[in-house]
Amino acid sequence: MTQIDSTTLNQWYVIQSSAALTPSQPRKTRLLGRDILAVRQEDGQATAWEVSTKGEQGQALPVRECYDYVWTTLGEPDGDIFSMPEFYEDGRRMVVCGIATVQTSPGRIIENFLDMSHFPFVHTDVLGAEPDTEVNNYKVNLRKDVNELWATECGFYQPKAMASATEGIEVDYQYRVANPFAAILYKTCPDRADAMDLVGILPQPLDETNCDIHYFMLVFDDVNSDQELIQFQQGILMQDRVILENQRPRELPLQRGAEITIRADAASIQYRRWIKEMGVGFGTL
Amino acid sequence: MTSQSNWIPVSGSGDLAAASARAVVLPDHDVVIWRTKTGAVHAWENRCPHRGMRMSFGQVRDEKLVCRYHGWGFDEEGQCQNIPASPNAAAPPTACIKTWSCTEKDNLIWVDVSDESAGEGSAMSGDSDGVSSLMFCKSVYTDGDLDKVLALVGSARFLPLGYDGDGRDLDWSMTDLPDLVGDAIQILVSGAGSDQIVITGHQARDGRCGLHIMTPSTGDHDLDRQRRLHYSKWAKRLRWSLSNPDAAQDGFSVFS
Numbered sequence: 001m002t003q004i005d006s007t008t009l010n011q012w013y014v015i016q017s018s019a020a021l022t023p024s025q026p027r028k029t030r031l032l033g034r035d036i037l038a039v040r041q042e043d044g045q046a047t048a049w050e051v052s053t054k055g056e057q058g059q060a061l062p063v064r065e066c067y068d069y070v071w072t073t074l075g076e077p078d079g080d081i082f083s084m085p086e087f088y089e090d091g092r093r094m095v096v097c098g099i100a101t102v103q104t105s106p107g108r109i110i111e112n113f114l115d116m117s118h119f120p121f122v123h124t125d126v127l128g129a130e131p132d133t134e135v136n137n138y139k140v141n142l143r144k145d146v147n148e149l150w151a152t153e154c155g156f157y158q159p160k161a162m163a164s165a166t167e168g169i170e171v172d173y174q175y176r177v178a179n180p181f182a183a184i185l186y187k188t189c190p191d192r193a194d195a196m197d198l199v200g201i202l203p204q205p206l207d208e209t210n211c212d213i214h215y216f217m218l219v220f221d222d223v224n225s226d227q228e229l230i231q232f233q234q235g236i237l238m239q240d241r242v243i244l245e246n247q248r249p250r251e252l253p254l255q256r257g258a259e260i261t262i263r264a265d266a267a268s269i270q271y272r273r274w275i276k277e278m279g280v281g282f283g284t285l
Numbered sequence: 286m287t288s289q290s291n292w293i294p295v296s297g298s299g300d301l302a303a304a305s306a307r308a309v310v311l312p313d314h315d316v317v318i319w320r321t322k323t324g325a326v327h328a329w330e331n332r333c334p335h336r337g338m339r340m341s342f343g344q345v346r347d348e349k350l351v352c353r354y355h356g357w358g359f360d361e362e363g364q365c366q367n368i369p370a371s372p373n374a375a376a377p378p379t380a381c382i383k384t385w386s387c388t389e390k391d392n393l394i395w396v397d398v399s400d401e402s403a404g405e406g407s408a409m410s411g412d413s414d415g416v417s418s419l420m421f422c423k424s425v426y427t428d429g430d431l432d433k434v435l436a437l438v439g440s441a442r443f444l445p446l447g448y449d450g451d452g453r454d455l456d457w458s459m460t461d462l463p464d465l466v467g468d469a470i471q472i473l474v475s476g477a478g479s480d481q482i483v484i485t486g487h488q489a490r491d492g493r494c495g496l497h498i499m500t501p502s503t504g505d506h507d508l509d510r511q512r513r514l515h516y517s518k519w520a521k522r523l524r525w526s527l528s529n530p531d532a533a534q535d536g537f538s539v540f541s
Contacts, residue, residue, distance in 0.1 A: 111336075117370035121356045133356065133369035243354050247337040248315065260334045260380045264370040 004032055007275075008282040009075030011179055014202040014214045016070045017096045021046055030206040032074055032282065036061065048072045068094050069202070069214065082148070082178035086198055086218050095217040097230045100237045104244045105283030106181045106203040106211050107252030107275065112240055113183050113201050114175050114267040116156050122239050125159050132157040135264035142274060149177040149274050151267040162197060163224045163232035165190045172196075175267060180275045181205065192220050199233065208283045209250040213237065251285040258285070291399040293487045294497055297421035298392045301326065306350060308341035310489045314398045317341040318387065321348045321361065328387035328396040329363055334380055392421040393485070393497060419483055419499040420509060423517040425524035431486050431494040434527065438484055438496070441523060441539040443472060445480035446515040451536070482516065498523070 015038050016027045026039040028051070035051040046065055050058035064071045066081045086092060102109065112118070117135045119128025138154040154173035161171045174186040174196070181203055186196040198218035203211040215237060217229055224232075253259055254276045261269055275284070295309040296318060306319035308331055317331035317340040331339050333352040342353035349358035349366060356369040357380065365380035386397040427434060439459035442451070460471050472482045486496040498520040502509050519539070526538040533540045 117355050120369065121352075121354060130356075130369070134372055135370040242342070243338060246339040246342055247354075248332050248339065249337065253337075259336060260377060262335075262368060262371050262374075262377070 004074075005279050005281040006075065007180065007278045007280050008032065008205075010073065010077045011075070011181060012064065012071045012073050012077055012081045013181070013204050014069045015048065015072050015204055017098075017214065018046070018065050018068045018070055019096065021070050029204070029212070031072070032205055033207040034074065036072070038063075038070060038072070046070045050074075068096055068216075082182060084178075084184070084198075084200075084218075091220055092218050093221060093226070095219065095226050095229050097215045097217065097233045097237075100213045100215065100234070100241065102203075102211050102213055102241050102244050103209060104211065104247065104250045105209050105252055106205045107271075107280075107283050108244055108247055108250065109201065109203045109211055109213060110177060110181065110183050111252060111268050111271055112244060113185070114151060114177070114271060115265075116154060116173070117264045118243070119156060119158070122243055123236055127158050127161065127236065128156060129159050137263065138266065140266045140270045142270065148179075149175075149267075149271060151175040151270075161187065162190055162219070162221075163229050164221050177271060177274075180278065180280050189220050191222065195220055197221075205283060249285055251283055253285045254280075255285070291397045292388075292395040293398070294393040294485050295328075295396050295487055295495070296394040297424055297497055297499075298326075298389050298394055299421050300424060301394060304345040306341050306343055306345065308339060309396070311396075311398060312488050312490055315339070316385070316396060316398065317343075317350070318394055318396065319343075319345060319350050321345060323348070325361065326387050326389055326394055327361060327363075328385045328394075328398075329359075330383040330385075332382070333357060334365075334382060340382065391419045392499065393419075418502040420502045420513055422498045422500060422513045423520040424495055424497050425520050426489065426493055426495045427524055427527045428493055429527070430492070431488045434494055434496065435484065435486065437527070437540075438523065439472070441526070442541070443480070443482060443539075444519060446512050496520075496523075 013031055015029055015031060021027060021038055021040045023040045023042050026037060028037050030036065036048055037051050038048040040046055046063050048061040048063050050061060052058045061072045064081060067084060067087050071081055087094060120130050120133045136155055139152045141150050143150055152174045156171055157168060158171050159168040161169055171188040176184045178184060184198055184200040186198055189195045189197045200216050202214040204214060205211050215233060217233060221229065254272050301307055301318055301320050303320055303324060304322045306317055309316040309318055315331040316328050318326060318328050320326050322345065329340060331341050333340055333354065335357055336354055338352055338354040340350055340352060343351050349360050351358045357365050358367045359382055360366050363382040363384040365376040368376050388395050443457055457472055481501055483499045484496055486494055488494050498516055500512055500516050522537065523539050526540050532538050535541060
């Protein structure tokens with residue numbers, strides 16, 4: 001593999017949920033093309049190592065536990081893991097949905113997550129339906145103080161916006177790309193007019209075109225069980241997976257004009273520009 | 286056995302239903318072949334210019350091939366005509382898909398992906414000399430280069446319909462069919478049961494190739510149906526035999 005750019009290298013990546021990493025269940029996995037092993041020690045501490053090509057224990061990796069996930073890095077991150085204060089709000093449920101293995105680049109995954117115009121075609125009668133296909137103008141801002149990309153004032157008619165939705169609603173969305181490989185969606189909470197539900201995707205890039213997507217919901221929901229919420233989100237992700245694994249190239253093209261774009265793709269256009277400026281070469285063309 | 290023509294037989298006509306699309310993998314091209322509701326066939330690059338989705342996952346609506354991802358609809362010339370996310374704006378002229386010449390002959394779908402192929406069907410010359418109205422029976426895919434596989438197939442046992450021997454008492458001869466465009470062989474079986482099989486095919490990728498098994502029509506509808514079924518079964522047996530060369534002593538292998 002070619003040398004990995006420093007932006008990609010110096011990120012924190014989720015490698016397992018905290019609950020799934022137990023002393024009896026280590027996780028042998030890969031990150032950015034390297035073999036790693038995550039182990040929960042008997043004293044409760046989460047640890048991780050690189051594993052050499054001969055299968056020997058290599059360099060110890062930094063490990064953090066945050067938002068019910070185990071994070072590590074192969075580089076030297078400038079800062080901490082992005083902030084998500086909603087995690088600490090009273091009454092919210094953090095639902096760790098599991099891992100979806102998808103054969104594509106992390107960039108294609110993030111971009112699909114930011115895209116509303118596929119809802120009527122890929123998530124038919126759930127997140128969208130014909131003839132309500134038009135994507136109204138929305139705003140995309142690069143928040144330079146935190147180096148995050150936000151898309152706001154997004155609205156879309158959804159027949160079944162969340163597991164707890166019983167009828168179609170006009171939902172308000174905000175997208176937050178907290179780093180090149182982590183994105184959170186804030187959407188109208190069907191139960192509470194004053195709050196937004198969160199859905200997050202944290203792709204763990206196994207290599208340039210293979211990812212384990214860790215995904216979660218952080219919601220106010222008194223109706224559905226965790227299992228029902230997970231099934232809903234899993235269903236959405238499985239529909240996306242059919243698309244994601246059949247895009248060519250699997251890498252995200254960053255050159256201007258490589259793919260045709262329209263105004264509804266504003267978030268995608270800005271995302272590509274943003275990670276290109278940061279020098280993200282991993283999983284891109 | 287190399288043909289001078291750029292036409293490649295990629296599918297049996299009957300394997301592409303009306304208003305449907307299918308992927309075809311050629312050595313250097315990902316192709317989508319699709320058929321309109323009224324029966325016309327088209328061959329395009331299998332990629333939506335918007336976000337790279339394979340068009341073979343799309344559906345045919347109003348004689349347009351509609352991308353599975355965002356519903357962009359492309360007309361028969363490969364030009365995008367509607368973008369549902371932006372229903373009131375005209376699609377940009379750059380939103381088009383590369384098209385290749387595509388035609389049907391002898392119940393096969395033929396594609397020309399050469400640079401000279403400009404979408405306007407370059408005329409398909411050649412006459413299936415001595416082979417009248419071929420019926421398509423079945424396509425099978427197997428490992429190996431097309432030339433080598435076709436040569437190998439020439440040594441297989443052919444078991445005509447209604448013949449219940451083991452094939453060892455039959456004589457057969459294999460000839461190239463230079464006049465049938467593409468790389469094709471004709472197998473004439475004589476002896477206890479006489480019949481004729483025509484096999485053509487195309488190189489795929491990663492050392493694989495596709496074979497199309499055909500046989501001439503007799504004009505008798507019921508008999509033709511039986512013969513198609515018979516040679517479809519034989520084709521499956523051929524595929525098994527090609528992928529299990531070590532089982533050549535097995536009576537099921539057409540090479541035993």
